[in-house]
Amino acid sequence: MTVQLSWLGKDAAITMASIPGAGCLNTHGHPVTVDGGNWIIEGDNLPVLQALRPTYQNRVRLIYIDPPYNTGQQLIYNDRHSGRADWLNMMMPRLILAKEMLRDDGAIFISISDDERAALEWVCDEVFGETNALPSCVRVTKRTSNKGKHFSPSHDVVLGYAKDLRQLSEFKDPLTQNSPEYRRLFRYSDAKGAYNRVALYMPSLDTRPNQRYWITCPDGSRVIPPEGKIFRWTEPTFLDKQGLGYVEFIQTNRSPLWDDAGGPAKWNVYTKLYLEERLEKGLRPTTVLSDNRFTNASGSKELIKMGIRFPFSKPRALIQYLAAMMGVASGDVVMDFFAGSGTTAHAMMSLNPLIEWILVQNSEPIPRRYLVGNPQVETIADLCRYRVNLACEGLQDPLRDPIIWREAIYG
């Protein structure tokens, strides 16, 4: 039986998901239908999601959200909820609506810190179903810090849930496989191309039947794993792959294998891992997001270059990576309903201008102390539109149609 978290106000929060708001989406007072294309919608995301439900139900491929972490601080946006229950009451109906928006092969990723991570996981398990949970990812947020009494927090977490895990396609790491460091690992080559050697015998492998056998080396001597140890492949697989040219014998005086006399062998046996074959299959992304491009500093730096100050924006590279690894493609819809400075739109435009995106950001005024270092805007929604405009200009390609986005206000 699934264990559920209870808190004060939970039932009412669940009901909120199904009560439509009284307002509508409009542009300069005229009602608009948000159906297709790129949009920045200003307003509280709960009634906005309700307003979008009829058109976007089961249509969204990826939802990325970065909600206030409930740190109890007044940041450039308000991050003070009166307590955990209050924060969960805010999140619950929005998550229920998020699930409704997702396509059957869609997924949601949520950035969160330790403040609410545990509670959020319980709630997401309930809303999306435990069986649809993806492994959580740790993002390295900073490299040097000495804040904190016991540990200096230097990561946050990206939780992921599929609408239906069985229908979510395999992820492929778009960064590593294109990186020169990764390609350099394939330092040998033959007629079939670049390859890396992987030892057929690994001491850490658990014993399994039929995986300890004699292999004949080029000089006629034979090798076998030490007593109680095994090769990675069964004998038929080995013979099959050897016939296909995937096996290499290397002479060495440090072989871990035994020879016929029970002493150290003169040969070690390797299998060839070809770069092209590995790329074709795709690399699985690891659950540690440690690339320098994913740190907080990288997000802030990019905004500062654009003349914007929005502490705690997420780096564009992070959201682009998540979408690319899922294979989000032309015509797919991506949603971010805690849009902040609009990083998700920027990330999608740079990944593929034909991905459709919808951002929702409320009209929170920017506190006075954050006005310095920012364009002359009054609310975070203004700042979001400003950034997305700049991003469009920066990405404009004279050979392509200009990227168009529209704005709507919920009221």
Ligand SMILES: C[S@@+](CC[C@H](N)C(=O)[O-])C[C@H]1O[C@@H](n2cnc3c(N)ncnc32)[C@H](O)[C@@H]1O
């Ligand atoms: C952590 S920030 C998101 C930052 C964003 N990922 C970026 O890279 O800039 C959370 C944002 O959600 C907005 N927000 C909070 N509650 C909201 C609500 N109910 N409706 C719409 N936006 C909301 C806040 O104003 C804030 O801009």
